[in-house]
Amino acid sequence: MIVDAHTHIFPPQVLADRHAFLEGEPAFAAIYANPKAPMLDGPGLIKAMDQGGVDISWAVGFPWVQEKHARLHNDYLCEAVASSNGRLRGLGCVHPPAGWALAEARRCLEMNLSGLGELAFYDSDLDLASLAPLCQLCAEADRPLLLHTNEPVGHRYPGKSPMSLTTLYQLIRDHGRTKLVLAHMGGGIFLYSLLKREVHDSLQNVWLDTAAGPFLYGPRAYALAVEFLGPHKLLLGSDHPLLPVSRYQQELEQADLAPEELEQVLGLAALELIP
Numbered sequence: 367m368i369v370d371a372h373t374h375i376f377p378p379q380v381l382a383d384r385h386a387f388l389e390g391e392p393a394f395a396a397i398y399a400n401p402k403a404p405m406l407d408g409p410g411l412i413k414a415m416d417q418g419g420v421d422i423s424w425a426v427g428f429p430w431v432q433e434k435h436a437r438l439h440n441d442y443l444c445e446a447v448a449s450s451n452g453r454l455r456g457l458g459c460v461h462p463p464a465g466w467a468l469a470e471a472r473r474c475l476e477m478n479l480s481g482l483g484e485l486a487f488y489d490s491d492l493d494l495a496s497l498a499p500l501c502q503l504c505a506e507a508d509r510p511l512l513l514h515t516n517e518p519v520g521h522r523y524p525g526k527s528p529m530s531l532t533t534l535y536q537l538i539r540d541h542g543r544t545k546l547v548l549a550h551m552g553g554g555i556f557l558y559s560l561l562k563r564e565v566h567d568s569l570q571n572v573w574l575d576t577a578a579g580p581f582l583y584g585p586r587a588y589a590l591a592v593e594f595l596g597p598h599k600l601l602l603g604s605d606h607p608l609l610p611v612s613r614y615q616q617e618l619e620q621a622d623l624a625p626e627e628l629e630q631v632l633g634l635a636a637l638e639l640i641p
């Protein structure tokens with residue numbers, strides 16, 4: 367069972383004319399103004415899943431600044447899930463500081479979306495105040511919240527935000543009941559579970575995904591995440607169409623996980639989180 371817990375799809379309107387969506391959307395423009403930045407719709411993703419042997423994918427939304435864009439995208443995620451023959455799970459997305467964010471997030475969970483994601487602050491640190499009601503909503507609904515995180519040090523790349531592990535750790539501590547999936551190996555926060563006090567227990571309700579991992583870490587990072595948090599806490603996520611799942615499978619093989627650990631990472635852990 368292969369589950370890809372981090373993929374991006376966009377509505378056909380965005381695919382047809384991405385330039386019409388750039389104005390007033392700095393984060394979208396920063397990542398997708400380049401016509402070479404690949405984009406897919408639901409059927410395009412399912413085709414890639416068939417080619418790559420992926421059974422189920424989580425398709426995430428984008429943190430649009432404008433409500434009309436968020437609604438269009440979230441409605442499309444619902445549609446794509448409904449017509450996917452069980453192959454897709456959708457995560458609705460909002461721009462957390464927006465006045466409409468909580469109502470739209472609630473609407474997403476009332477539709478057939480399985481959680482929220484990929485919530486992101488691409489040009490600032492995480493805003494704890496605006497994330498709080500969204501974390502609470504997900505805790506009450508018992509659905510996961512997938513959050514963009516990245517390492518606070520190291521080389522720069524598009525989409526790398528100036529976030530800090532101090533703020534991320536505060537978010538985790540404040541929302542122990544929320545199932546938090548931290549994208550991109552959680553910015554490395556799992557390494558601190560080696561500390562003798564507190565951190566390991568604080569990460570009880572935290573999962574990591576491998577999205578963009580081959581650009582960021584050597585395969586040993588996956589082995590360490592599995593060792594520190596357990597194999598049921600590391601989710602294969604490809605960030606497709608950024609990278610194909612096969613690339614992650616190659617790297618995970620080099621991590622020397624036990625076969626049953628690899629099975630968890632490749633799909634069983636994600637299936638447990640969103641059946």
Ligand SMILES: [Zn+2]
Nearest residue numbers: 484514515549
């Ligand atoms: Zn991300």
